Amino acid sequence: MKKRLIASLACSVALIAGSLSAQDCEESKWGAEDEIGSANLVTPERTMAALELVKQGKSVPLGIVIDSETPAFAPRSLNLQVVQPNQQGGAKLTAFGYPGNYNDDIIQTWVGIGSQIDGLGHLGEKGYYYNCNKEDISAITGLTKLGAHNIPPLVGRAVILDMASHAGKEVMDAGDNFGEAEIKAAAEAQGVSIGEGDIVLFHTGWTEGKLESDPTAWVSGEPGLNVNGARYLASLNVMAVGADTWGIEPIPPAEGDGAFYGHVVLLKENGIYLLETMNTGPILRDGVNEFMFVLGQARIRGTVQMIINPVALY
Structure with missing residues (x-):
């Protein structure tokens, strides 16, 4: 009798633990074995549609030039x-x-410096990363799953939303943040829409306004996307979210948001890639809101992130 009781209690504890674990992660809509998340949205049809946006034959780098003096999230160098x-x-x-x-x-x-892509093994919560992968994927010699080398070429339609102009500023201030309402209003003002599989980039003026003139201030704070905005973009099934800032979200964070919690929402919960320190200003000044986006990152096995230079074609 006593043995049966102990076995029953052990089974109950295991079931409770399993239930709690299930609440900490959710299987990807692309299946339990998926490692590429929103890159599944790259299709021949979307690539052909993006090609139609190339009207002037121009190509512009979205990556910035970096060197030993480029400030970065400590202790990166x-x-x-x-x-x-x-x-x-x-x-x-x-x-x-x-x-x-x-x-x-x-x-x-460090490969998380300057213009970079955050892979799906970068930020998690409660011991889990994208698609219920646990912390044991993090070997010192490289990620055993979710490595950035797995990311196929990201090709599709990209839009730039000018959040600085929407805020009536040339350069937004550190801590300024925007969410669903501001994103919708800026898109309407620019006459653009956001669709499934799109790459959405935000222009805040931060890198052009601060990186060279005040590098310490540039890396100490930033304007950016709040958690409400991250959840809104995830609901649209976008492929990637980026900005002309080093970390996407505002620092200091929006009231009630955890610092960089948008990373958790986009990477862990939805498998949506992050593109940091994108060179958005020149494209906007050329009168362009949407373009064809092409990225093929270096494929070093097991990396969490990668320095990148995507190309905007329009």
Whole structure:
């Protein structure tokens, strides 16, 4: 009798634990084994539709130039060395069949610096990441699941929403935030819509206005998308969300929001990618609100993030 009671209690505890775990994560709509989330929205039909937005034949980089002086979320940094192997003292490489010389480079860097994509293994909650993957995917040698190398080329229609103009500012202030109402109003003012599979970028003026003139202020705070706005975009089934800021959400956070909790909503809960420090200003000044977006990131196995330079075609 006592053994049956203990077994019954153990079973009950296990069921309760399983129920609690189920509440902490939700299986992806693309299946329990899915690792690419919203990249499933890349289709030949959406790619062909995006091609129709290329009317002027222009291409603009969405990535910024970075170096060892670029501020980043601590303790991230970048160091570059250019070397001339086996060419000390002016020696030439006669093995080439001629007196050759060449440069090579060595880089020591965090890959979450400057313009970057946040993969689905970047931020989670209560020990879970996207699609109920647990913390044991985080090996020191690289993620065993959800690595950014898995992300296929992201190609589709992108829109830029000018939140700075909507706020009546050239550069929004740190802590300024926007949600569903502001996003809808800015889109209506610009005459653009947001559809399933779109890449949505926000222009706040922050990087153009602060990065060079006050790099300390640039990395110490930022305007951005609040949690209400993140949930709204997720409801539209967008592919990616980005901004001309280093972290997407406002710092200090909006009242009632946890810092960077939009990362949890978009990455963990919905498998939607984040694109940070996007170069949005030149495209807006060219009178363009929507364009074809193309990204193929470096495929280093197991990375959480990756430095990127997407291309805007219009």
